[in-house]
Structures are given as C-alpha cells and as structure tokens.
Amino acid sequence: xxxxxxxxxxxxxxxxxxxxxxxxxxxxxxxxxxxxxxxxxxxxxxxxxxxxxxxxxxxxxxxxxxxxxxxxxxxxxxxxxxxxxxxxxxxxxxxxxxxxxxxxxxxxxxxxxxxxxxxxxxxxxxxxxxxxxxxxxxxxxxxxxxxxxxxxxxxxxxxxxxxxxxxxxxxxxxxxxxxxxxxxxxxxxxxxxxxxxxxxxxxxxxxxxxxxxxxxxxxxxxxxxxxxxxxxxxxxxxxxxxxxxxxxxxxxxxxxxxxxxxxxxxxxxxxxxxxxxxxxxxxxxxxxxxxxxxxxxxxxxxxxxxxxxxxxxxxxxxxxxxxxxxxxxxxxxxxxxxxxxxxxxxxxxxxxxxxxxxxxxxxxxxxxxxxxxxxxxxxxxxxxxxxxxxxxxxxxxxxxxxxxxxxxxxxxxxxxxxxxxxxxxxxxxxxxxxxxxxxxxxxxxxxxxxxxxxxxxxxxxxx
Amino acid sequence: xxxxxxxxxxxxxxxxxxxxxxxxxxxxxxxxxxxxxxxxxxxxxxxxxxxxxxxxxxxxxxxxxxxxxxxxxxxxxxxxxxxxxxxxxxxxxxxxxxxxxxxxxxxxxxxxxxxxxxxxxxxxxxxxxxxxxxxxxxxxxxxxxxxxxxxxxxxxxxxxxxxxxxxxxxxxxxxxxxxxxxxxxxxxxxxxxxxxxxxxxxxxxxxxxx
Numbered sequence: 290x291x292x293x294x295x296x297x298x299x300x301x302x303x304x305x306x307x308x309x310x311x312x313x314x315x316x317x318x319x320x321x322x323x324x325x326x327x328x329x330x331x332x333x334x335x336x337x338x339x340x341x342x343x344x345x346x347x348x349x350x351x352x353x354x355x356x357x358x359x360x361x362x363x364x365x366x367x368x369x370x371x372x373x374x375x376x377x378x379x380x381x382x383x384x385x386x387x388x389x390x391x392x393x394x395x396x397x398x399x400x401x402x403x404x405x406x407x408x409x410x411x412x413x414x415x416x417x418x419x420x421x422x423x424x425x426x427x428x429x430x431x432x433x434x435x436x437x438x439x440x441x442x443x444x445x446x447x448x449x450x451x452x453x454x455x456x457x458x459x460x461x462x463x464x465x466x467x468x469x470x471x472x473x474x475x476x477x478x479x480x481x482x483x484x485x486x487x488x489x490x491x492x493x494x495x496x497x498x499x500x501x502x503x504x505x506x507x508x509x510x511x512x513x514x515x516x517x518x519x520x521x522x523x524x525x526x527x528x529x530x531x532x533x534x535x536x537x538x539x540x541x542x543x544x545x546x547x548x549x550x551x552x553x554x555x556x557x558x559x560x561x562x563x564x565x566x567x568x569x570x571x572x573x574x575x576x577x578x579x580x581x582x583x584x585x586x587x588x589x590x591x592x593x594x595x596x597x598x599x600x601x602x603x604x605x606x607x608x609x610x611x612x613x614x615x616x617x618x619x620x621x622x623x624x625x626x627x628x629x630x631x632x633x634x635x636x637x638x639x640x641x642x643x644x645x646x647x648x649x650x651x652x653x654x655x656x657x658x659x660x661x662x663x664x665x666x667x668x669x670x671x672x673x674x675x676x677x678x679x680x681x682x683x684x685x686x687x688x689x690x691x692x693x694x695x696x697x698x699x700x701x702x703x704x705x706x707x708x709x710x711x712x713x714x715x716x717x718x719x720x721x722x723x724x725x726x727x728x729x730x731x732x733x734x735x736x737x738x739x740x741x742x743x744x745x746x747x748x749x750x751x752x
Numbered sequence: 753x754x755x756x757x758x759x760x761x762x763x764x765x766x767x768x769x770x771x772x773x774x775x776x777x778x779x780x781x782x783x784x785x786x787x788x789x790x791x792x793x794x795x796x797x798x799x800x801x802x803x804x805x806x807x808x809x810x811x812x813x814x815x816x817x818x819x820x821x822x823x824x825x826x827x828x829x830x831x832x833x834x835x836x837x838x839x840x841x842x843x844x845x846x847x848x849x850x851x852x853x854x855x856x857x858x859x860x861x862x863x864x865x866x867x868x869x870x871x872x873x874x875x876x877x878x879x880x881x882x883x884x885x886x887x888x889x890x891x892x893x894x895x896x897x898x899x900x901x902x903x904x905x906x907x908x909x910x911x912x913x914x915x916x917x918x919x920x921x922x923x924x925x926x927x928x929x930x931x932x933x934x935x936x937x938x939x940x941x942x943x944x945x946x947x948x949x950x951x952x953x954x955x956x957x958x959x960x961x962x
Contacts, residue, residue, distance in 0.1 A: 340901040340931075381902055382849065424851055425876070467854050473811035519854065522930075526948065528810040528858070607901060710807065 300672055301572025308565065308665040309642050310598050311635050314572030317555050319507045320414025320453035321406045323373055325556050326574025326599040330631040332624035333375040333416070333559055333576050333602035334362055336617035339609050343383045343390075352397060358608050359398050362621045363405040365614075371625045374411055375576075375600055376402060377559070378452075379418040380443070386422055386436070388443035392450040399451020416509060417452035418558070419443040421460045421493075431461055431489055431749040444497055448504035455501050456558050458514045461489020462544075464745035466516050470523070473533055473714075475689070475721035480736035482516060482540045483685030484729075488750045490547035498552035510557035510573065511548045513541030518560055521588055521659060530714035531589070532696060532707065535658035536722075539671060539692040542566040543684035549573055559602030562590055565663055568597060569672040576600035581623055584616060589657035596649040597665060601627050654704065658696050661705045667695050682729045686722075693719045754794060758787060758823065762795035765815030767822040774823040784830040788867070792820050796865045800950050810858060810949075817865035838869040840892040840960045843885045843923075845873035847906030852899035855929060858949040859895060866953040879906070879913035886914065886923055892960055895952065898929040907932075908940040924959045928952060 301314045313326030325331055336358045341347055359376070366374045378398050384391035399415050406413055422436045423429045430437065447455050462485035469477025490511065501508035512518075517538040524534035542563050549555070555573030557564045559582075564575030575598060580591035582604035595601060603620040611619050634645040646665065653660035661667060674691040678684040696715060699705030707715065726732050737747055753759075758777060761769035770792075777787055799816045802808040842863050846856045853875045860870045871889050873881055882894055894914075898904045907927050914920040926944040927937050937945035944959055946952040956962075 338902065340904050342905045343902060381900075382851075427875070467857075471810055471854065471858065472814055473809070523810070523854070527806060528949075530809055710809075714809070 299676060300569055300669065302569045302669065305666050305669055306639065306643060308569055308597055308669060309639075309646050310596060310631050311642070313555065313568055313574035313599050315554065315574070317507060317509075317574055320375075320412070321403075322412040323375065323414045325375070328635060329373065330598055330628045331373045331375050331600045332366070332371060332621065332628045333377055333600040334366075334617065334621045334624060335377040335379055335559070335603060335605045336362065336620070337379070337605045337607055338381070339607045343381060348390075352394070354608055355394050355397055356401065358615070358617045359401040361615055361618045363401060363411075365618045365621050366625060367405065367409045367411060369622065369625045371628075372412060374413045374621075375416060376413065377416040377418060377456075377602070379605065380420055382420045382422055382425070385420040385443050386425070386439055388419075388439050388446060391417075391419060391443045392446040395447065395450035395452050403451070414453040415451060416454040416456055417443075417447045417450070418456040418458065419447075421457055424460055424463065428464060428744045428746050429749065430746070432492060441496065441500070444500045445504070447500075448506045452506060454507040454509040455497060456509045456511065457493070457497065458512050458558060458560070459490065459493050460515045461493065461750070462486035463515045465740055465743055467519070468743065470516075470520055470529065470533075470537065473529060473718070475536075475718060476725060476732075476736065477740070478537060478540060479682070479685050479689070479725060480732075480740065482513075482537075482544050483682040484733055484736065485745075485750045486516075486544040487547050487681035488752075490544055491551060494548045494551035494553060502552070508548075508553040510553050510555055510561065510567070511545055512558035512561035513538070513545055513563055514558070514560045516544075517541045517563060518586075521562070521590075522586065524659070525587055525589065530711055532658050532711050532715045533718060535662050535696065536689055536692050536718060538563055538659060539566075539662055539688045540685050542570075542672075542675060542688055543681040546571060546684075547681065556600050559600065560604055562594060562659075562663065564594075565597040565665070565668045566672050566675070568599075569668050570676055574599035576602050578602040578604045581620070581627060584620055589653065590660055590663065591653055592649040593653040593660045593663045595627065595631065596646040596663075597668075598631075601631070655706055658699075658705060658707065658711070661699050662692055662695065667699075671695060680729060682732065683727070686725045686727070689722045689725070693722055753798075754791065756791050759791040759795045762792055762816055762819045762823070763798055765812060765819050767815075767819045770819040770823040771826060774826045778826070778830075784827045785834065785836045788824075788827060788831070788836075792823060793867050796820055796867075799865070800862070800953065803950055813865070814861055817861050820865055839867040839962045840956065841869045841871065841889060842893040842895055842956060843871045843873060843882065843889060843891040844895040844897070845877035845882060845885075846875040846897045846899075847903050847910065848876055848878040849906060850898050850900055850903035851875045852897070852929075855899070855949065856897040859897065859928065859952045862949045862953050863895075863956060866957065868953075868956060879910040882910045883913050883917050883919065886919055887917075891923060893924045893926055893956055895926045895928070895956070897927070898932060901931045904929075904931060904936065907942070911941050926952065926955055926959065
C-alpha cells in the first residue's frame, strides 16, 4: 500500500458551530428521494431475529419474522407521519457465508419498503450491511478464499436485491487488536489500527466502491465496531479503563477515513461513534446511535452522539414482544420522536440547534472520557491534529497524543471527572504514547517482529 | 498482604521476579506445592479481589497471570513428579457459529490464574468437538461461551450431544456470554452460569467445592 496523503486537505467543517446534527457539508441522496445531511435528521431502524438457528428447516420462519418486522416498522413510521425512513439490514453471518440467503432477505425487505413508498410517499432507503466473515478462518485470509469471495458475491448482488446503500463492519487488524486491547498494549493497538487496518480498508473499500459504482448504489461507510466498540463494551464491564476505550475510539478515526478516501460517501455506520470525526474531516453525513441503542447494548454515550448525527439509529433490536408492541416497532417509535425533536430544534434556526446540541453534549461529557472526546469542540481540535499528518500511522499516533492532551486538559478544567484509578491509567497510557516513534518504517519493522508468532498473516496486509 | 517475594511478584505482575523468587525458594528447600498454595494462588486471589473492587483492570490481571505462569514453568515438572494436581481441568470454547473469543480467552486466563488446567478448543466449536475433548481429556468442567443470540442454541445442542454420548454426568457444564442469562442456563440444563470472567473462576471452584 502506498502511504498516501489524505485526500481531505484540512477540515470539511470550518467551525464548531457547523458541526451539528442534520447538516453535513456533503449530503447524500439515496433510495426513493431520501437526502441525508441536508438539514433533517433521519431515523435509521435495524432489527434482528430472536434466538433461532439458521437452517433450511427454520428458513420459512425466518422469512416470516423479517416480513413481520419490516411491515410493522413501516406501518408505525407511517402512522407517526415520519417523512423519511432509513432501514438497515445487517445480515447474520450465515447470510453472508451463503450470499443467496442475504440477498433473499434484502429482496424481501426492499419489496415491502417499496410498497410503503408507493402507497404513502415516505422517502426511504435500504442499507445492506454484509458481515466481514473473513475471520471465520483463523488466521484470516483477507484477500482471497471462499469467505472473501462470498462477501464479494453479496456486495455484487446488493443492488439487484433492492439495497440502496452498502456498508460493512470490517475487521482487518482485529487479530492483533483484541490481544493488545486486553493487555492495554498501546503500540499493539496502534499497529492494528494504524498499520494493518488501513491497509485492509484500502483493499476492501476499493472493491466495495467499485461494485457500488458499477451497480449504481451508494457506498456508505464502515465502523470500528470490532475495535472501539469492543473497547467500550469492555470498559463498561470494568475490564479495561474508560480512558483506554476513549483513546481507542480516537485512534480508530484514521482507519475509518480510508473508506472515504476510496470513494465511500456516507452515511457512516450507526455504531461508528467516531462518526463526528468523519463529518469534521471528510464532510460526510453520519449515522449515530446512543440511548436509542440500549436495546442492543448499554453505553455511556446516551445523548452526545445525537449532537452531531444525520441519521439516528437503534443499532439493532430483537423481534420480541413488549407490552406495547413488538420491540422493532417500539424502537422505530422512539427514533421517529427523537428525530422530530432534533428537526424541530433546527426549525428554530442555528441558535435552536446549537442550544439543543449543548444540552446533549453536556449531559454526557462530564461523566465519561468516551463522551468527552465526542464534544464538537474536542472533535475539531483533535481532527485538526489528525489531518496535519500524511499517513494513517502518523495520524493514529497524532490522534492518541491529541486525545491524551484533551482529556488531561478536560480534567484540569473541571469539564471531565475521572476517578483516581482512571487518572493513573491516563498517565500510564501517556507514557506509552510518548514512546511511539515518528519513524513509521522502524515502528512497522518492530511490530512485525513483536507479533511474528501472533495469529495473523502479515502478508495478507501487504507486509 | 503476605510478606513474601513470590506473593508480591505475582501480585505486581513481575514475571521475572516471580521466576527468581521460585528459584530462590526451591534452592532453599521449599516444597513446590506449598509455593503454589501458600503464595501464588493467594496472590491471584488478591488480584481477583482487587479486580472485583475496581482497583485493577484486566490488563493488570493478565500481567499477574503471566507472572504466575512464569513461576509455574519451573514448578510444573516438580509438581508432576510429586503427583500434585491442579484445582481442576476445564475445557473451554466458543460455540458453533460464533467467532468471538475475547471473553472466552479472558475466562481461560483467569481459570489458569486460579490454578485450573485449561484446554482451550478455540472458537466455532461444535458439539462433536466438545464431546471429543471431554472423552480425551476427562475434564471436571466444560465451559461454553456465546456472544450472539443466534449461536446460543449451540450450548443446548452441546449439552444434548453430551447426554446422547452418555457423558453428561461425567462433567459439569458452565456457560456465559453477553446474551446468556442464568435463566437460560437453567432452561438448557447447565450447571452454572457467570456473567463475568472473575465470576467464572468462583463458579468453577464452587462446582468442584474447591
């Protein structure tokens, strides 16, 4: 891979006031008249099956469940008068391993969505997110083999099945990252996120963008779910420090930018909580999730992700019965009302939106470093340091150092509260970060040697 | 706190110090089993306690486990000579169709730190592999992990397979993972459930009355 200079020269968002929900410098048109990032926040609903084995004998039941979920969700959106709706279908792994299954459900969902569009005029689109199944083989083959070929088959059949956007949660570098994360090994984390992942992102997204271009759908975006959300989940279980999870989030930004360098245009994936950095640097619209995703996972990021979102998502919800309705219906209900509030604030003009943004930010940011690094002013200050650097490794290194600096200043100013144990870890991690060399070639050689016995294949990353 | 260099080295995660302390203790005529039971396991218990109280995170826990492992490398051959046995043997694995292994690896490390012998079958482990491993290694416990709701049924399938193979009564079954609940454990006939890695060690010891 060439260590290319980031194509986004400077920041796409010029001021803190411009980094706000509903507005992105480069809106995206997709599906049936849907525009994202042009002033209105759009609900993005995702749903999944309750515990069930996926097999030929259960397939009719699975199709029935998806039909029921999609129909009920659309009916509720229409009942609430929602003018827009984005639906995400994130396949379950067997549906990517056998791409005909993924395409079949995509087609089923698209058919229902098109009917609702025709009948009720709702502006809508369907996002298909196949799984990155390459790590079904250990160590993974990243660029060849059955798993990769079947992923490509599902990418290629997305448009024909009715999808309007294509996304993925890619996992290149995770083989190293998982272990490094558990050991709070910052150089291992940087090797995964700053060297391996960008190489894989370039390979993967070059293919995805080409397929989307050829088939006429939107190459949307990626997420560091397997990295930063893993860290967030571990931090919430008190397994790793929250400050480490916050640093991993920021360190995952350069990796995610590669998708946009390759031609993806957004919206980024909902679980990419690093999304505000994408909007600030690349100008793409972003999908975010927060309290709305408590049905899928708990997190310390309830309100602040909403402050800069262009789509507001629930991550995923199982099709189980609640007192009021099936859970996917409850989720879309909450999303539509949240979007109404955001869009009403925007109707009050910039001042209204910024006031609501301030409340959304400040209600979370004091209490957790992972929230603090999502404040618009912090995003822009760290993003500015990222874009000064020419390669993903140096960007990752710069992001870490800038984030440590921001967290330290936040504590000193009283805008962020950290426990003594967390402060101790911030100092430990700062010591590690200061040892990261500016010499990328030297760092890479050291890491290749350090991880030579680890369960990954360096040559799969062009090393 | 125990005022002993081996205990302190394991507690502080000092692998080199732990090895050195073992060497010195053995040279002074210490009993290998006594070193394990009086200093190393109590040190790991203290690490687990500090973890439970929020003073330590997993990285500290893993560093201590590595320090213990470093000392055990010297002690294991001597323990084998004297016929000393681990607290118990546990077969661990993530169930069929599920590739998530952070939690499973953590449980394995914690169990090793707690004095168990661990046989790690990896990820995407089907009922047949669990059954074969139990037949081969005769563990006291089989521990299954799942992160996805769609792979949880693999736990029941494995228990059913153990029953079919006539070996269910020879082994305790423990399960865990984000979507797994105590109620689910009861429903599928598992013997124990834990929602955390440190809890898994406690459950394992409880199952064996250790």
